Amino acid sequence: MKNSLSFKKKFLIWFWAILAFPLVVAVVLFTLITLEVFGPMPSFEDLENPTSNLASEVYSEDNVLLGKYYIENRSYTSYEELSPNIENALISIEDVRFRSHSGIDFRGLGRVLVKTIVMGDRDAGGGSTLTQQLAKNLFPRDTSHNQLSITRKSKLVLAKLKEWVTAVKLERNYTKDEILSMYLNTVPFGGTVFGIKSAAKTYFNTSPDSLSIEQAALLAGLVNAPTRYSPVRNPERSLARRNLVIEKMARYGFIGDVLADSLKKQPVVLHYQVQDHNEGLATYFRETLRIILTATEPVKENFISEDSYKTDSLEWATNPLYGWCNKNIKADGSPYNIYRDGLRIYSTLNGKMQEYAEEAVVAHLSQSVQPAFDKEQKSKGYPVYSRDVPRDQVERILEQAMRQSPRYYYLRQNGLSEEQIKRSFNTKTSMTVFTYKGERDTVMTPLDSIKHYKRYLRAGFMAMDPHTGYVKAYVGGPNYRYFKYDQVTKGKRQVGSTIKPFLYTLAMQEGYSPCRLVPNVPQTFVVGDSTWTPTNSGDTDYDGQMVTLKWGLANSVNNISAWLMKQFNPQNVVEISHKLGIKSFIDPVVSIFLGTSDFTVAEMVGAYATYANRGIHIDPLYVTRIEDKNGNVLATFKTKKNEAISEQTAYLMINLLQGVIDHGTGRRLRYRYQLPGPLAGKTGTTNNQSDGWFMGITPNLVGGAWVGGEDRAIHFEGITQGQGASMALPIWGMFLQKVYADPSLGINGSSIFAKPVSLSVDIDCPVMAADIESEKNNNGFFD
Known part of the structure; x- marks a missing residue:
């Protein structure tokens, strides 16, 4: 009996032990896990603030x-x-x-x-x-x-x-x-x-x-x-x-x-769009903004150019947006990271205007500029570069382009010699290339693909509100996937005659009137031991006559600008240009009025906006505020203003620049694009038609366009297609047509330029170019 009870007791003990064993093991395991014996566990703080890579x-x-x-x-x-x-x-x-x-x-x-x-x-x-x-x-x-x-x-x-x-x-x-x-x-x-x-x-x-x-x-x-x-x-x-x-x-x-x-029973209907940095609206703007936000404090040893170091150092010191991520620290002591922190960055761009700007750039380049350039290239055997460029210089340019390509970098990283790399660049391979009719699969050598892309003319366009400084549209090129270089803030090109208003600003500031009569004759300058006499780009019916300053600017006549240049020294032009917002280096030489200096589209738009803003210069603003992932405002940004010129001077310049549109080199805005209301602007063309510019002004919107080749040696041979009125002006015209047609934007031809209460200068002078044959106007005036 005792043995039977003892067996039963042992059985129950083993039964409950076996039954409880998994539970005990589980309790022990969970206890050890909680005590982090088997590795760290998320802390309470981790659970309260779980981290994940959130896109900004x-x-x-x-x-x-x-x-x-x-x-x-x-x-x-x-x-x-x-x-x-x-x-x-x-x-x-x-x-x-x-x-x-x-x-x-x-x-x-x-x-x-x-x-x-x-x-x-x-x-x-x-x-x-x-x-x-x-x-x-x-x-x-x-x-x-x-x-x-x-x-x-x-x-x-x-x-x-x-x-x-x-x-x-x-x-x-x-x-x-x-x-x-x-x-x-x-x-x-x-x-x-x-x-x-x-x-x-x-x-x-x-x-x-x-x-x-x-x-x-x-x-x-x-x-x-x-x-x-x-x-x-x-x-x-x-x-x-x-x-x-x-x-x-x-x-x-x-x-x-x-x-x-x-x-x-319904089929799967997708609207699939790859979301990457090459797609969507404002691709160039987004990349420039990324570079600005993530900039680090400039170190002199990292710069080749002293001017670039000074420019970036000034931006770091005075621009809160420049390097914002590295200037501002999170609660945990680390800098902000735009790739992980889920920031919401509110830009000044207008979605509709940005869309209209991108459409205008692509439409003009693909339907007008590029076909005309290809036709000219075909007639000359597709040389890509102008025939006046020596063969050895072309080879140096192409070799430099080869060395700057991702392919070259990849081959160097994999240990190939220069000879092997050059052989690779001259070996045909399958590739997909850009065309305005869509991507095209083809077989060509990598060197030929470089020439293929060099043949495409580039463009930069920016528009801003002159009163707030808000940048409304920003287009750095025709296609970001294939042409990464931003021609709005990175590309600096000679500005041609678009610099002439800065010289005329000096004259208006010193009491000259748009109606001031000056001699339309060549002007000779003594430069060192030699002399220099600038010439006009085209003949006019008024050579040798007394003409108004208004007519001189409207038709971009070099004789008149040269006469003004003799009244003011080059340093005066440099100083007024900087006051208007030009930050780039300007060489104070007598040829300055021909636009030999290199500026960005953004600088030029900011400078011209001063005229529409009654003489107050406002730096272009890209961002109004930055929020965290929960909508808390981390930073707000405001425009920087300074009084560059008087209100009267600004209005006189508007009057002069209206003459460009109504009677001069910008007339096609009226007869081709049928744009109503007050319009002002200036065309610009550099030597050999390497750069075509147009700067446009309305009471509430200012814009600028540049068109040209990647290298200055790539350009139209003829002035008809190569001038700014043909290359750049249509972008502004097409853009403004779309803006005026969209009532939701509230910008149309009904607004007027504000006239100063007391204007002491006569502006109602006859326009002496009004009787020039319309045939000349239809072809565009030379500038």
Whole structure:
């Protein structure tokens, strides 16, 4: 009897011991995990502030998303911004008991054990809850675990247990709504697309709150295996997966069976747009803004040019936006990172104006300038460079272009010799090249591809509000993917006759009148031991006569500018140019009035805006404010102003520049583009037609355009096509047509230039060029 009781007692002890052993082991394991014996766990602070790489977004003033800076293309979306469709679809396919469990779904684990492991049903689904998946996304698995000698499977088991602990902690710290939105903000949707906001934009060009049931079902199906179920790479699998999600939505009562059957018959309709730095609006602007924001404090040893070092140092000291990320520190002591911190950068650009500007640049280059240049090139045997450029100079230019190419850098990095590299550049290979009719697959040598791209003329265009300094449109070239160099703020080119108004400004400032009569005769300058006599670009009917200053500027007559140059020394022109906003170096020589100095489009637009702003110069402004991911304002930016010239001088210059449009080199704005209302402006052309310029002014908008080759030796041979009135003016004309036609912008031909209350100078003088034959006007005046 005693033996029987003893056996029973031992049996019960062993029974309960065996039964309790897994529980004890689990308790010990979870305790050790919590104590971080098997590696670090997320702290309370980590759980309160989970980190993820959030893309910074750039917005226009009218709230158009222009683009992003990112390592992972992820943007933050709150629960309130989510469509119920994406919530229902995700819960149906991934975690139907999401609203009822506390982070771990033991019922789901039982299903996995029985159906998936025992019965081999792969469609039974996984046991991980959305909260566990979020834990894995936010705090990736680490299987190092204190160097313990355990198998890989054991490491994975421990990692899974750590996810369970983290999931429970997340459930304690966040609501279900918050966990759902956090999950949708972190989960990958394929490639560089992370988070529901980026996914909705990339695949359907919509926002998370506007996702339809079938769109939400497709995206919910993607999270399990983004590549396998990609609607781009694997459309059939994607369709099947989407329909499975729809079936589950019906099974769990989120939609009706009839609706589900109807939706399953619908094809997958994508509006797929790759979201990268080469695509979208304002690509050149976004890259320039990136460089400005992430700039570091200039170090003299890193600069080749003393002038560039001084310019950047001044920007660092006086421009709050320049180097903003490195000048400002976060609460944790680290600088801001535009690729990870989810900043919201609100620019001054207007989405519609930016679109109109890009359309104008591409339309003019592709439909007019490039066909004319190609035709001229074809007639001369496609030399690319002007025939007056020596052969050895052309070879040096091409070799330099070769050395600056990514291909050359890659081959050098891989240890190839100069001879091998040159052989590679002269070996035909398959490639895709840019054309205005679309990308073209072809076979050519890399050296020939350099020549191919050199043949395309480039452009830069910028428009700004002269009263606020807000830059409204910014186009640095014809296509950012293929022509990366920004011709608005990076490219400096000779400005030609567009500098002449600065000289005329001196005259107006000193009491001259637009009606002042001066002799239209050649002027000779003594330069050192020699003499120099500038000539006019074209004959006029008024050679040798007394003409007004207004007529001289309207027709860009060098005789008149040379006469003025004799009244004022070069240093005066340099000083007034800097007052108007030109920051580049200007050599104080007598030929300064011909525009031999190199300026940027941005500098010129800022300078001309001074005339429309009653003599007050405003530096162009690119950004109004920066917010963090939660909408808290981190910084605001304001314009810098200075009184450059008097209000009367500014108005007199407007009057002179109106003559350019109404009676001079800019007349085609009237007869070709039919632009109404007050318009002012100036054309400019440099030697050999290497640079074509046009600066345009309206009461509320000022713009500037430059067109030319990548190298100065690439240019039109003839003045008719190569002058600024033909190369650059049409961009302003086409842009302004679209702006005037859009009533939502509030800019049209009805505004007028504000006239000073007391104007002491006569401006109602006869325009002596009015009787020039219209035939000449139709071809454009020479400048």
